[in-house]
Amino acid sequence: MTFRLVSHEPATYHSSISTGQLPMKMNGQALQTSSHLQIIANTSLFKGLTVDMLTAALNQAQYYNFSSQSFIFHQYDKAETTYAILKGQVSLSQTTPMGKQVIINMLGAGDDVAILSVFENAIYPLTAEAVTDCLLLGWSSQTMQRLMEQYPRIALNALQSVTGRFLELQNRYRELATERVEQRIAHALLRLSQKHGQSAPGGVLLKLPNSRQMIAEMTGTTLYTVSRTCRHWEELGLIQSGREQVTILNPVSLSSIAQELPQI
Template identity: 35%
Template sequence: MPGHHRIFEQGDRCERAYVVAKGSVSIVQAGSDGGQAIIRFIAPGEMFGTVPLFTDHMLPADAITAEPSVVLSWSEADINALIDAYPRVSMNIIRVIGTRLVELQDRVRELATQRADQRLARALLRLSRHDSSGELAFPLRRKDLAEFSGTTLYTASRMLTAWARAGVLTSIGRRILIHDRAALHSLAEGRPPP
């Protein structure tokens, strides 16, 4: 699929479960006022769009490729047949859903209790966990990162520039490379970097 391709739309009926084989997908939710927020980034190997298959079948957000991507999907009947044939699949799905629930609870707490710089540092740590090189697995505009961390574009840009000057990271185009994870952890905890 090309970049910026809409896989499904918020409010549509969920018919399939998806997994990213290559590339990345943004999960974007719109509010009643039309404002949008990036809820999650999906990396290669991660499933998305599965929860509605087991609830009300209504998709709670849009899924949009963040870059050219390969996305695989299975119908609800295929998923149910897999679960029947291999009960371990249901445990894996429960584990994925549980992990996402914990992550969302953490993000709600962060929005309620932490400053913008802490939320941005945590977002960068969360997004870089897939790559030991420190490069974020997702091509991000600063606007995307601001939405994901619950801050403004101005604030996110100002912090990223300051952290780049301090040697914590490098931001080139839509790619971010983290050089000092320890400093980013300190910033996420509200402490000055070591």
């Protein structure tokens, strides 16, 4: 099997985050193996499709390799591509008019990104950055529109995904408006561990570059506050922090903090 490579020169962006190199692209034909079909079948965007439908979607896709800390797209760019994450972690963030960066969500394998690109003249409301090395599939706006018309299940899956994100944002807004900072940090750690955690001796291991800074940006607080809170929880035996990682040792007690219940 041969691959058609299209290289891109590094792009310059106006951002406080270091800019990575734009990815290499390969035709979707390269992904037509049983293992990749299985990965696609488990993504939120393509769940419930037959093998023939999945193969047809792959034939019209490109895949993208993004290195860690490179940008997938920027806030206010024209929305031209819908992505499905096959591997890696992607942060979605917004920059306020005052220049403050707020992380809205952390996505991983099986999540779709930027489904709004199917709408005419849409713009990306968020910046998407590869937190780790990532492998994504991408479909142009026109291609995704055709796929949705041909396979309505994709449109239904997209609607369910958007609805889920909306409900999650509602919960996040409620947390920011009503909860103490310790509760918000506990909620963030629990959410991240459920989505990105790995089984480890004694608990759940969460590997995230600059994890405390990311948690601060997710919870509307400062790096100092997150560090102080994590140190206190380490003394209580709830978590264990290391370089770019956190191990949750006592999720029950952490959940009690998040819900403001007496600790177990």
